[in-house]
Amino acid sequence: MLLPGESHFTTPDARGFSEVDTWVFDLDNTLYPSDARVWPQVDERITLYVMRLYGLDAISARALQKHFYHHYGTTLKALMVEEAVDPHDFLDFAHDIDHSTIKLDESLGTAIEHLPGRKLILTNGSRRHAERVADKLGILSHFEDVFDIAAADFVPKPDRGTYERFLLRHGVDPRRSALFEDIARNLVVPHDLGMATVLVVPQTPDPFRERFEQEAVKEPHIDHITSDLAAFLERCVLPVVPPEPSAP
Structure with missing residues (x-):
């Protein structure tokens, strides 16, 4: 678990981000905080x-x-x-919900915008849901595409075939990609495939979710843990990744 006052944790043998050119994000409980009540x-x-x-x-x-x-x-x-x-x-x-509870997240938008390379959403939800939520957060324009449950032939994560289908569909080299996800078990296969893995946990326990879905478990298949995604990208990722080359 994260220690009191600790918002980020990196394992000693963690895969880094210096070679990453594709950034993959889960949607629900990853790109928005629990108080968004989505x-x-x-x-x-x-x-x-x-x-x-x-x-x-x-x-x-x-x-x-x-x-x-x-x-x-x-x-x-x-x-x-x-x-x-x-x-x-x-x-x-x-997914017929009230989206007014979602607040624009300028810091997250800025951090994602500055990530060099491609950005994709990989979700067990629907494309429409992902796009509506990301739009309310102010981050939709930063993503190239959404790989939703329909694209996965309705086989949810953590099935290995779903990740392989995603990688093939979008031409992603797992060894040059990072996945941000809120459930630890959903990072086992991506880590095995070669992706850098980041577990996003809530800052305070969410009573609407089960305990295992929120645990900051420190296991070999998890390279990094954070309870503040925007801050993690700004402090732990962006300083170590090379900027995109400027146009001649």
């Missing part, structure tokens, strides 16, 4: 979807939703397998 809204919408589909009360639906999440990786995957749910219908419903 994920709690999505989570509540998923519970409501399960309630209506199965005719359950809120408590029973919540329990079933969490069972699906732990067994299949995402509730969507479970409902596609067990109920042949239309994934697009599910995603439209789950």
Whole structure:
């Protein structure tokens, strides 16, 4: 875990950023803080979807939703397998949220803008959701593209095939890329593939998420940990990466 007052941690054998030319970011709980209240809204919408589909009360639906999440990786995957749910219908419903809670993040936008090379979003959510959230944060224009759950053929992270499909689709050399992600288990495969890995954790525990999703675990597949993404990019990444060559 991060020590009190500690916002960044780097392992002794961490992969650095000097050779990185592609910067890959997860979306939910990575590019925005917990007080944006994006994920709690999505989570509540998923519970409501399960309630209506199965005719359950809120408590029973919540329990079933969490069972699906732990067994299949995402509730969507479970409902596609067990109920042949239309994934697009599910995603439209789950992501029908109030985006007014998301604040423009100028410091994050500036830090991402200054990263040399390509920037991509890799998410288990939908493209529309990612674009709307990134737009509210003021960072959408800095990204080349979004690789969403539909592009992954609805197979969620941390499935190895999803990362391989992403790398192939966008022509990314994993040994020259870095991935920023909020769930530790989602960094195992990327690290194995050669990516530099950064775990983004909340500054204070988020009551709307499970404990394992927020742990600042110091394991071999995690090179860096931060609870302040913008500051990490400004202080720990940008000072060690070469600037992009200027036009002649």
